[in-house]
Amino acid sequence: MKQFTSVYDIDDPASLVAEALALKKAPYANQALGQNKTVILVFFNPSLRTRLSTELAAKNLGCNVMTLNVADGWKLEFADGTVMNGGSAEHIREAAGVMSQYADILGVRSFPDLEDKDRDYADEVMNAFIKHATVPVVSLESAIRHPLQSLADWVTIEEYKKRIRPKVVLTWAPHPRALPQAVSNSFLEWMQVAPVDLVLTHPKGYELDPSFVKDTPVVYDQEEAFAGADFIYAKNWSPLNPYGKPQPIAKDWQVTAEKMTLTDEGYFMHCLPVRRNVVVSDAVLDGPQSLVLPQAGNRLYAAQAVLQRMLEKG
Numbered sequence: 670m671k672q673f674t675s676v677y678d679i680d681d682p683a684s685l686v687a688e689a690l691a692l693k694k695a696p697y698a699n700q701a702l703g704q705n706k707t708v709i710l711v712f713f714n715p716s717l718r719t720r721l722s723t724e725l726a727a728k729n730l731g732c733n734v735m736t737l738n739v740a741d742g743w744k745l746e747f748a749d750g751t752v753m754n755g756g757s758a759e760h761i762r763e764a765a766g767v768m769s770q771y772a773d774i775l776g777v778r779s780f781p782d783l784e785d786k787d788r789d790y791a792d793e794v795m796n797a798f799i800k801h802a803t804v805p806v807v808s809l810e811s812a813i814r815h816p817l818q819s820l821a822d823w824v825t826i827e828e829y830k831k832r833i834r835p836k837v838v839l840t841w842a843p844h845p846r847a848l849p850q851a852v853s854n855s856f857l858e859w860m861q862v863a864p865v866d867l868v869l870t871h872p873k874g875y876e877l878d879p880s881f882v883k884d885t886p887v888v889y890d891q892e893e894a895f896a897g898a899d900f901i902y903a904k905n906w907s908p909l910n911p912y913g914k915p916q917p918i919a920k921d922w923q924v925t926a927e928k929m930t931l932t933d934e935g936y937f938m939h940c941l942p943v944r945r946n947v948v949v950s951d952a953v954l955d956g957p958q959s960l961v962l963p964q965a966g967n968r969l970y971a972a973q974a975v976l977q978r979m980l981e982k983g
């Protein structure tokens with residue numbers, strides 16, 4: 670596997686889910702695999718879960734791990750043919766090329782700037798690393814996708830589902846800041862190939878990009894969407910039009926205990942971090958239906974399954 674940026678990089682995503690679940694039972698079984706191998710994780714944006722789970726995943730496989738936080742100060746140039754007499758100190762060609770000298774696998778996190786949709790959806794940083802690195806690249810969340818999160822989400826649904834084909838609802842939820850669409854885009858992509866009945870619900874004006882929604886049913890009435898659901902996955906995303914601009918908070922879209930009673934004793938999921946009593950009420954988040962902690966725990970096995978495949982198959 671040369672890159673892991675979306676579900677389409679995997680021939681058999683259900684097998685990858687099974688591998689993550691197997692690793693959960695025996696996380697240290699393949700420590701020889703990573704011996705004398707090095708994973709470098711590059712973060713252009715902050716992270717708690719992705720950073721810690723991917724570092725631990727690499728260590729569980731016996732790898733060396735180095736993490737580079739480049740949020741401040743290090744300005745990279747991505748355009749070819751530029752006269753670099755401005756603020757950028759280094760071109761991605763050298764940066765990715767040099768990291769490839771030290772690493773067997775590169776992980777990259779880079780958020781969108783939420784100012785120019787076309788530029789964000791070109792996924793410039795992730796694609797530049799893939800183009801110029803000479804080792805496999807794992808997305809630790811890009812401008813438009815968060816595949817390690819989605820793999821962990823599928824693992825969690827597989828563990829907790831009470832029927833062969835559960836109803837899974839992705840619901841927009843309020844948030845005081847403008848957030849990327851990456852988690853939601855990715856969740857749609859992975860759930861579209863998972864054995865689930867997927868429903869998307871959001872207020873009018875929060876449509877996701879049609880290339881990600883595809884034929885997923887969209888229900889604009891949140892309570893109608895929740896009816897009989899087995900899993901409620903809440904996430905905020907900023908609108909595509911006007912792109913990335915914060916909108917007045919639609920407080921009535923918060924996930925509450927009352928709304929959860931419409932589900933079939935459904936579980937609540939969220940990728941975290943989550944704004945309490947904005948996205949979801951305390952009663953849901955702290956209640957028995959909440960899966961947010963096991964879901965975050967599964968980030969470890971999702972990352973480990975992906976790194977393992979890269980180490981095995983190159």
Ligand code: CP
Binds near residue numbers: 716
């Ligand atoms: N869910 C997630 O990616 O969390 P972090 O931003 O903390 O990595």
